[in-house]
Amino acid sequence: xxxxxxxxxxxxxxxxxxxxxxxxxxxxxxxxxxxxxxxxxxxxxxxxxxxxxxxxxxxxxxxxxxxxxxxxxxxxxxxxxxxxxxxxxxxxxxxxxxxxxxxxxx
Amino acid sequence: xxxxxxxxxxxxxxxxxxxxxxxxxxxxxxxxxxxxxxxxxxxxxxxxxxxxxxxxxxxxxxxxxxxxxxxxxxxxxxxxxxxxxxxxxxxxxxxxxxxxxxxxxxxxxxxxxxxxxx
Numbered sequence: 001x002x003x004x005x006x007x008x009x010x011x012x013x014x015x016x017x018x019x020x021x022x023x024x025x026x027x028x029x030x031x032x033x034x035x036x037x038x039x040x041x042x043x044x045x046x047x048x049x050x051x052x053x054x055x056x057x058x059x060x061x062x063x064x065x066x067x068x069x070x071x072x073x074x075x076x077x078x079x080x081x082x083x084x085x086x087x088x089x090x091x092x093x094x095x096x097x098x099x100x101x102x103x104x105x106x
Numbered sequence: 107x108x109x110x111x112x113x114x115x116x117x118x119x120x121x122x123x124x125x126x127x128x129x130x131x132x133x134x135x136x137x138x139x140x141x142x143x144x145x146x147x148x149x150x151x152x153x154x155x156x157x158x159x160x161x162x163x164x165x166x167x168x169x170x171x172x173x174x175x176x177x178x179x180x181x182x183x184x185x186x187x188x189x190x191x192x193x194x195x196x197x198x199x200x201x202x203x204x205x206x207x208x209x210x211x212x213x214x215x216x217x218x219x220x221x222x223x224x
Contacts, residue, residue: 034210043201043214044151055212087150091209095167096141096153 002026002090004099011104018076021102023088025069032092035064035073038101039084047086048073075104108132110202110215117221118192125188126218128202135183136160139205142176142187144198145217156205157185192222 003026013019023033031051036044046055048064051071061076075082083106088099113127128140141156155166157176164176170189178185185202200218203211 032209036211043203043217044211045214046210046212049210049212050208089151089209089211094165095169096209098150098152101150 001095002029002093002097004088004090004097006086006088006099006102008102009100011102012106013078013104014106015078015080017078018074019078019104021073021075021086021088021104023066023071023073023099025071025090025092028068029090029092031067032090033064033066033071034089034091035062036087036089036098037082037084038087044087108204108213110204110213112200112202112215112218115219115221117223120193120222120224122192122222123188123190124192124220125186126200126202126220128185128187128215130183130185130204133204135178136180140176140178140185141203141205141211142174142185142200143203143211144200146198151201154187159185189220192220194222196220197222 005024007022033051035048037047038044047058052064063074065072085101085103087101109131111129116124118124136159139156142154143151145151154170155176157164159178175188202215204213
């Protein structure tokens with residue numbers, strides 16, 4: 001199985017800050033990497049697919065980059081609604097696997 | 107709009123089985139794969155398997171092979187996921203998720219809490 005790691009595991013920031021979350025894959029996954037946001041008591045919400053393609057309706061302050069084994073999610077000008085947990089997920093090989101998550105709080 | 111509505115919470119004894127349903131609306135059910143993911147409290151999601159509603163073809167994570175069965179009823183636009191021989195480790199929130207292509211989980215059900223307790 002392809003193992004996914006994320007750093008940091010938690011992050012404190014303020015409204016208006018820019019933050020970066022890193023995701024590493026245990027083997028090359030080309031660009032087969034998605035990012036999700038999850039708020040307490042809710043299902044995950046797809047933000048970015050194929051490393052850098054923003055889902056419809058997702059604000060442009062979210063961006064993704066990377067390839068191979070190293071990927072990043074950047075959120076610029078943090079808004080109050082951005083405080084949540086973020087997961088990366090690879091779909092290059094079965095089983096699809098998710099990272100352990102990064103909790104972003106104020 | 108796309109909606110996936112799952113069946114309600116379940117409490118089961120160890121060794122029992124549970125079946126969770128996922129009713130789709132707002133799109134053509136047969137045109138999109140349906141995947142199942144579970145998430146234990148405080149943990150990240152864990153992929154379990156998938157079904158092609160048009161053909162009935164399924165695929166499972168090796169971890170769940172033999173203990174999980176995914177099926178569908180196209181006339182009811184509903185997918186099902188059954189887990190047998192439950193243990194306390196199976197206590198989790200179970201989600202269905204639509205996948206248009208690749209591994210892009212673009213719509214999720216609300217989740218079904220399964221609690222396994224003696």
